[in-house]
Amino acid sequence: MNRMKLKEQVWRANMDLAKHNLVILTWGNVSGCDRNEGIVAIKPSGISYDELMPDDIVILDLEGNIVEGALNPSSDTPAHLELYKSFEEISAVTHTHSEYATIFAQAGREIPCLGTTHADYFHGPVPVTRQILKKEVEEDYEVNTGRVIIERFSELNPLEMPAVLVAGHGPFTWGRTPDEAVKNSVALEKVAKMAWGTLLLNRECERIPGYLLKKHHQRRHGPDAYYGQKKRSKE
Amino acid sequence: MNRMKLKEQVWRANMDLAKHNLVILTWGNVSGCDRNEGIVAIKPSGISYDELMPDDIVILDLEGNIVEGALNPSSDTPAHLELYKSFEEISAVTHTHSEYATIFAQAGREIPCLGTTHADYFHGPVPVTRQILKKEVEEDYEVNTGRVIIERFSELNPLEMPAVLVAGHGPFTWGRTPDEAVKNSVALEKVAKMAWGTLLLNRECERIPGYLLKKHHQRRHGPDAYYGQKKRSKE
Amino acid sequence: MNRMKLKEQVWRANMDLAKHNLVILTWGNVSGCDRNEGIVAIKPSGISYDELMPDDIVILDLEGNIVEGALNPSSDTPAHLELYKSFEEISAVTHTHSEYATIFAQAGREIPCLGTTHADYFHGPVPVTRQILKKEVEEDYEVNTGRVIIERFSELNPLEMPAVLVAGHGPFTWGRTPDEAVKNSVALEKVAKMAWGTLLLNRECERIPGYLLKKHHQRRHGPDAYYGQKKRSKE
Amino acid sequence: MNRMKLKEQVWRANMDLAKHNLVILTWGNVSGCDRNEGIVAIKPSGISYDELMPDDIVILDLEGNIVEGALNPSSDTPAHLELYKSFEEISAVTHTHSEYATIFAQAGREIPCLGTTHADYFHGPVPVTRQILKKEVEEDYEVNTGRVIIERFSELNPLEMPAVLVAGHGPFTWGRTPDEAVKNSVALEKVAKMAWGTLLLNRECERIPGYLLKKHHQRRHGPDAYYGQKKRSKE
Numbered sequence: 001m002n003r004m005k006l007k008e009q010v011w012r013a014n015m016d017l018a019k020h021n022l023v024i025l026t027w028g029n030v031s032g033c034d035r036n037e038g039i040v041a042i043k044p045s046g047i048s049y050d051e052l053m054p055d056d057i058v059i060l061d062l063e064g065n066i067v068e069g070a071l072n073p074s075s076d077t078p079a080h081l082e083l084y085k086s087f088e089e090i091s092a093v094t095h096t097h098s099e100y101a102t103i104f105a106q107a108g109r110e111i112p113c114l115g116t117t118h119a120d121y122f123h124g125p126v127p128v129t130r131q132i133l134k135k136e137v138e139e140d141y142e143v144n145t146g147r148v149i150i151e152r153f154s155e156l157n158p159l160e161m162p163a164v165l166v167a168g169h170g171p172f173t174w175g176r177t178p179d180e181a182v183k184n185s186v187a188l189e190k191v192a193k194m195a196w197g198t199l200l201l202n203r204e205c206e207r208i209p210g211y212l213l214k215k216h217h218q219r220r221h222g223p224d225a226y227y228g229q230k231k232r233s234k235e
Numbered sequence: 236m237n238r239m240k241l242k243e244q245v246w247r248a249n250m251d252l253a254k255h256n257l258v259i260l261t262w263g264n265v266s267g268c269d270r271n272e273g274i275v276a277i278k279p280s281g282i283s284y285d286e287l288m289p290d291d292i293v294i295l296d297l298e299g300n301i302v303e304g305a306l307n308p309s310s311d312t313p314a315h316l317e318l319y320k321s322f323e324e325i326s327a328v329t330h331t332h333s334e335y336a337t338i339f340a341q342a343g344r345e346i347p348c349l350g351t352t353h354a355d356y357f358h359g360p361v362p363v364t365r366q367i368l369k370k371e372v373e374e375d376y377e378v379n380t381g382r383v384i385i386e387r388f389s390e391l392n393p394l395e396m397p398a399v400l401v402a403g404h405g406p407f408t409w410g411r412t413p414d415e416a417v418k419n420s421v422a423l424e425k426v427a428k429m430a431w432g433t434l435l436l437n438r439e440c441e442r443i444p445g446y447l448l449k450k451h452h453q454r455r456h457g458p459d460a461y462y463g464q465k466k467r468s469k470e
Numbered sequence: 471m472n473r474m475k476l477k478e479q480v481w482r483a484n485m486d487l488a489k490h491n492l493v494i495l496t497w498g499n500v501s502g503c504d505r506n507e508g509i510v511a512i513k514p515s516g517i518s519y520d521e522l523m524p525d526d527i528v529i530l531d532l533e534g535n536i537v538e539g540a541l542n543p544s545s546d547t548p549a550h551l552e553l554y555k556s557f558e559e560i561s562a563v564t565h566t567h568s569e570y571a572t573i574f575a576q577a578g579r580e581i582p583c584l585g586t587t588h589a590d591y592f593h594g595p596v597p598v599t600r601q602i603l604k605k606e607v608e609e610d611y612e613v614n615t616g617r618v619i620i621e622r623f624s625e626l627n628p629l630e631m632p633a634v635l636v637a638g639h640g641p642f643t644w645g646r647t648p649d650e651a652v653k654n655s656v657a658l659e660k661v662a663k664m665a666w667g668t669l670l671l672n673r674e675c676e677r678i679p680g681y682l683l684k685k686h687h688q689r690r691h692g693p694d695a696y697y698g699q700k701k702r703s704k705e
Numbered sequence: 706m707n708r709m710k711l712k713e714q715v716w717r718a719n720m721d722l723a724k725h726n727l728v729i730l731t732w733g734n735v736s737g738c739d740r741n742e743g744i745v746a747i748k749p750s751g752i753s754y755d756e757l758m759p760d761d762i763v764i765l766d767l768e769g770n771i772v773e774g775a776l777n778p779s780s781d782t783p784a785h786l787e788l789y790k791s792f793e794e795i796s797a798v799t800h801t802h803s804e805y806a807t808i809f810a811q812a813g814r815e816i817p818c819l820g821t822t823h824a825d826y827f828h829g830p831v832p833v834t835r836q837i838l839k840k841e842v843e844e845d846y847e848v849n850t851g852r853v854i855i856e857r858f859s860e861l862n863p864l865e866m867p868a869v870l871v872a873g874h875g876p877f878t879w880g881r882t883p884d885e886a887v888k889n890s891v892a893l894e895k896v897a898k899m900a901w902g903t904l905l906l907n908r909e910c911e912r913i914p915g916y917l918l919k920k921h922h923q924r925r926h927g928p929d930a931y932y933g934q935k936k937r938s939k940e
Contacts, residue, residue, distance in 0.1 A: 017317040020259075024725075025891060026933075027822070046933025075932045077922060097822045099895070103902040106819040116404045117262070117332045134916045135818050141920055168913040169821045186260060190334070200435060200905060205342050206303040208403040211369045215376055219310060228261075228281025228308045255494075260563045350576040351639045353496070419493060425569070432573040435670060440577050443638040446604045450611055454545060463496075463516025463543045483922060485888060490729075575864050585811040586874045587732070587802045660729065660804070667808040670905060678873040681839045685846055698731075698751025698782045 003041075003059060003068060010041040010092075011054040016098060016144070018049040020186045025049075028096040029074040032178040033084050035091060039061055042080060044071035052164035054125050067145035075142065082146025083174065087158040090174040092181035101163075101171035104128065108167050111188075111195050112207050119193070119208065121187040123160040127152050132165045159219070160200030163188045236269050238276075238294060238303060243372025245276040245327075246289040248413030252331060255283040255421045260284075264332040267413040268319050270326060271414035273297055277315060279306035296403035310377065318409060322393040325409040336398075336406035339363070343402050346423075346430050347442050353430070354443065354451035356386040357424040358395040361389050366402045380404070395452070398423045473511075473529055473538060480511040480562075483522040487566060488519040495519075496594050498566040499544040502648040503554050505561060508532055512550060514541035515570030518641045545612065552616025553644065557628040560644040561653035569643035570662035571633075578637050581658075582677050588665070589678065589686035590659040593630040597622050600652050601637045615639070630687070633658045640705065706739050708773060709747075710765060713794035716759040718883030723754040725891045726763060730754075733801040734779040737883040739788050740796060743767055745780035747785060749776035769800040780847065787851025791862040794877040797886035806868075806876035809833065813872050815898050816893075818912050823900070826892040828865040830912075832857050836872045850874070855898065867924070868893045 013030040017023045025048070031042035041057050058069035064081055074080075080093045104111050104126075105203070111120060111126040117124075129148045136144035148162050149172060162184045163173040171183035171192075196207050207213075220227045248265040252258045261284070266277035276292050293304035297349075299316055301308070308316075315328045318346035329338075338344050346361040348354060353361075364383045384399050386408060397419045398408040406427075407421035433440050455462040483500040487493045496519070511527050528539035534551055536543070542587035544550075552565045574581050574596075581596040583589060589595075596678035599618045606614035619634050620644060632654045633643040643658055668675050675681075690697040706733075713914035722728045728755040731754070736747035761859050765788055771778070785798045809831075816831040818824060823831075833907050834853045841849035854869050854877060867889045868878040878893055880886035903910050912918075925932045 024895065025888060027748060043935065072931075072934055076761040097895075097899075099899055100902065102820060102822065102899050103906060106899060106903040114403070115337060117337065131914065132917065133265075134914065137264040137916050137920050141924075168819070168917060183260060189333075191260065194332075194334055194337050194341060195433060196902060197335065198341040201338060202344065203433060209366065209369065211372050212367065212403060213727065215372050219376075226307075229279065229307055323682065349638070372544060418495060425494065425567075429567075429569055429572050429576060430568065432502065432666060433576040435574060436666060437577040437579065444601065446605070446607050447602065450607050454611075461542075461577060464542055494810050533937065584873070585807060585824050587807065658731060660802075664802075664804055664811060665808050667805065667901060668811040671808060671901060674814040679836065679839065682837065682873060689846075698776075699749065699777055 001037075003039070005037070006032055006034055006041045007057040008044070008054050008057070009178050010057050011052065013092070013094070013182045014043050014052060015049065016065065016179075017094065019186065020182070020189075022096045022098040022185055022189055023049060027092070029076055029080075029081045030094045030095070030178050030182060031074075031077070031092065032186075033062075033091045034046045039067055040077075040081065040084060042073050042077055044069070044073060045075050046099040047071070072128045074147070077141035078140070079146035079149070079172070082143055082150060084113075086146075086150045087153075087171075087174065089159050089176070090162075091176055092178040093172060094181040094185045095170070095172050095187055097170045098185065098192075100196050101165060101188050103196060104192055105165035105170050106168060109225060110165070111192055112205075113200050113213055114153075114195050114205055115208060116216045117187075118191045119213040120164060120220055121191065123157075123213070123217045124192075125207075126163050127156065127161065128165040128166060129167050160221075185226065236272075238274070241261050241267055241269050241276045242292040242294070243276070243289050243382035244413050244448075245278070245292050246287065248329070249278050249287060250324070251414070251417045252420065253278070253426075255417070257331045257333040257420055257424055261419075263329070264311055264315075264328065265413050265417060265458065266309075266315045268326045273304055275312075275316065275319060277308050277312055278325060279304070279448045282306065282308050290452045295401060310312065311380070313375070314381035314384070317378060317385060318407070320408065321381075321385045322388075323418065324394050324411070325397075326411055327413040328407060328409045329416040330405070330407050330422045331420055331424075332405040333420065333424040333427075335431050336400060336423050337435075338402075339427055340400040341403060345400070345441075346427055348448055349355060349430050349433050349440055350424075350443060351451045354448040355455055356419060356426065358448070358452045361398050361400060361423065362396065363400040364402050366374065386398045395456075399468070435465075471507075473509070476502055476511045477529070478495070479528050479529040479648050480513070481509075481522065482601070482624050483562070483564070483652045484513050484522060485519065486652045487564065487648065487655065490652070490659075491527075492566045492568040492655055492659055493519060499546055499550075500564045500648050500652060501544075501547070501550045501562065502559045510547075510551065510554060511666060512547055514539070514543060514544050515545050517541070526573055532639060532680070534542050535619060536683065546615070548610070548612035549616035549619070549642070552613055554621060555644070556616075556620045557623075557644065559629050559646070560632075561646050562648040563642060563644045564601045564648075564651040564655045565640070565642050566655055567640040568659040568661075570666050571635060571658050574662055575635035575640050580635070581662055582675075583664050583683055584668050584675055586682065587657075588661045589683040590690055591654060591661065592633060593687045593691075595677075595682070596633050596635060596658065596661075597626065598635040599637050630691075706742075708744070710738055711737055711744070711746045712762040712764070713759050716749070716757065718797070718799070718887045719748050719753065719757060721842050721892065722799065725887070725894075727803040727890055727894055728754060733799070734781055734785075735799045735883050735887060736779075736782070736797065737786045737868045738796045743788060744772055745782075745786065747782055749774070749777050750779050751775070759912060763789045781850070783845070784851035784877070786853070786856060787848060788877070790796075791855045792858075792879065794864050794881070795867075796881055798877060798879045799883075799886040799890045800877050801876070801890055801894075802875045803890065803894040803897075805892050805901050806870060807874075808901060809897055810870035812873050815870070816897055817910075818852070818918055819900050819903050819910055820913060821917065821921045822892075822895045822922050824913065824918040826866060826889060826896065826920070826924055826925075828862075831853050831870060831893065831896075832836045832861065832866065833870040834872050866893035917939040
């Protein structure tokens with residue numbers, strides 16, 4: 001993929017975050033990775049979504065060196081790079097402060113799987129990281145934000161669980177493309193809002209049975225998936 | 236009704252779901268049934284509301300055989316067909332994951348009738364199904380979703396109660412036309428949101444008296460209905 | 471005022487209800503009264519806000535006889551007429567099922583005055599009626615809805631308290647003009663939402679002191695009001 | 706800065722309040738101060754945001770004498786002037802009745818710092834004033850509203866904490882420019898909504914650790930800030 005196309009894709013994904021009301025002001029960012037070229041395209045830091053243009057997107061290598069672009073990359077870039085380095089199956093990362101996902105992150109609670117909407121996207125409860133430590137903040141805050149996520153995923157598959165809540169901070173999602181990562185952010189926010197509303201109505205609400213969780217996830221993402229139009233091969 | 240008109244009607248009803256903020260991404264579907272022709276028109280699976288065109292609507296017979304259309308029908312089609320086969324008075328079905336109706340479905344609670352807004356559309360509490368069983372999921376999940384609804388309606392009249400909550404999943408509504416089914420979805424979501432807000436304010440809130448429920452339902456839907464312009468008769 | 475102007479004013483006020491997201495589908499109505507002519511203009515019954523035109527507005531006399539218009543008036547017309555007959559200071563009435571005002575009506579709770587936003591519009595807690603009785607529903611439901619409101623106002627001044635919650639139903643507001651009645655509906659909904667949110671955060675939240683309530687109400691509506699641009703005379 | 710430019714800036718900031726859904730009807734106001742000229746530009750009283758034009762903005766001196774403009778200034782003007790006189794670092798003030806900030810003000814509760822979104826803008830819990838006294842309301846309500854805020858800030862730095870909740874009333878925010886003051890209002894409302902939602906989910910939710918609060922605030926506002934494009938220096 002040429003760089004212009006990658007920037008265009010990442011720009012559009014960033015604009016979609018705004019369109020879906022997941023970001024305001026400058027709060028959020030999407031990156032996309034071209035695995036063949038070993039480069040990452042990401043939103044510049046502190047630029048309002050109202051003003052963002054495709055050419056503002058910054059390109060870096062996986063070590064964080066700027067390859068192309070006149071602006072500073074998102075201050076969260078080191079966290080994105082850590083995720084690309086550890087989760088080899090993914091090629092896009094999204095970070096937002098979307099309201100209800102952030103509410104769970106602030107409460108330090110995972111999002112339990114209370115319905116099939118959740119199961120369609122996330123195979124189990126959406127995990128929350130531990131709180132980041134003082135020395136981790138002081139040493140290298142953004143790199144260690146990525147590492148705290150990776151630590152939480154030591155026994156999780158990032159493609160089966162394409163989202164995480166960073167405790168006291170907010171959500172990250174990912175996917176195989178920028179568009180997929182954004183859709184996972186959209187789904188996460190809706191799922192979080194409905195879980196929040198359900199728990200306020202019924203604190204002791206039960207999780208859906210494992211067979212229903214598995215069925216909904218597999219009819220979309222499994223080897224014999226039959227949701228949608230295109231046959232998927234095994235992942 | 237010719238097929239083109241049925242497809243147009245069903246397409247418009249699907250678009251109205253998006254207009255009323257009851258669906259995002261690809262989450263929802265409306266179908267319409269031509270009882271004379273024995274055919275059903277339904278949204279294709281996994282197509283975004285942003286891109287849906289009238290010609291994308293798929294036509295099937297009541298056994299689920301595709302009669303017209305290049306795309307796969309909604310994965311929920313078998314549930315729609317079960318409802319058409321059992322509820323002979325209805326000619327349209329809507330399924331959404333609208334937020335507050337889904338919250339009640341996830342909480343496993345019926346929506347109590349707390350006000351006249353509810354009574355204008357639904358004659359009593361909106362019922363919730365039992366949880367679907369493991370063997371039902373494994374045997375034929377979508378067909379059995381329809382059957383669990385029908386089981387719940389063994390003593391209910393689908394025209395007096397044009398909505399149901401599938402436990403752990405979300406709402407289905409129906410009506411005599413696609414437009415009516417969509418309006419029932421709109422009303423259900425608003426009624427669910429207001430019931431949710433009322434119960435958070437007052438857990439012990441009382442249901443409205445039966446005579447008020449009956450009055451509001453009958454002034455719209457009874458033999459002497461006097462609400463609106465067309466069916467005005469006596470009074 | 472000629473009839474065309476009254477119809478235009480009432481039409482615009484109805485459209486403003488939709489613009490402020492206080493109504494969906496056909497749920498709500500505004501009327502305006504020309505006291506000199508003894509006529510009332512009101513929204514027709516069951517017409518969607520998407521389709522409402524100035525010429526659809528129906529004109530009646532205060533006894534409910536149609537003076538002009540081809541459509542049936544709102545089914546709530548008799549309640550409006552009762553209010554005009556008892557509250558001689560008002561010339562416009564609005565009825566909605568706006569979400570948070572309806573939540574308080576369904577919970578059977580008055581809206582306590584928890585802040586200056588409330589005090590700017592409503593001089594004290596917004597009252598809730600008693601539940602309407604079976605015989606009142608059977609005898610003449612809509613007339614008696616008006617009478618239950620009037621009974622609640624036996625010791626209240628309708629200009630100082632231009633709103634009421636009908637138990638198990640929803641809000642009515644009023645004013646000296648259709649525009650003022652609609653603004654009172656807008657304010658009521660916002661005040662209700664903020665009271666709801668405040669009570670969920672702090673069940674024992676205290677009412678604002680009487681001197682602050684009085685100050686805010688008087689700086690807008692009192693004989694020495696200094697809010698806004700036009701000097702008001704005494705009411 | 707010439708007066709026309711100041712009025713234009715203040716007008717645009719007022720319109721941005723409406724664009725961000727922080728005000729409805731006439732509820733809110735932004736002022737800007739030209740410290741060199743000793744003048745303040747502010748929204749006129751009781752003018753709807755739908756109709757506000759740049760030329761409607763009123764210019765006063767710091768004692769409240771009108772210097773330019775045909776309309777009455779906002780009734781809250783004396784509170785703004787008090788803030789300019791005490792907080793010498795600020796050149797813009799915003800007042801709204803935005804929903805969730807007002808909910809905390811009505812509940813008489815500060816907004817605890819539950820996440821990094823909060824820390825990005827506000828260095829610690831957003832403070833709430835004491836209730837204003839009867840004699841203060843009677844003596845000079847609007848001046849004393851300003852003084853109650855200043856009293857609350859006796860040990861706070863207005864640039865590190867650019868927001869306050871006036872008990873039983875609503876929020877004020879400020880900044881070095883009208884645009885910055887408005888952005889602080891936008892951030893405050895979002896932070897308030899997420900704190901509200903977090904506390905409903907988890908009443909005992911812990912504040913984020915001090916080192917994380919400090920880190921997020923400093924990477925934006927500290928001497929070595931590296932967020933955004935302009936102030937990047939060391940890191």
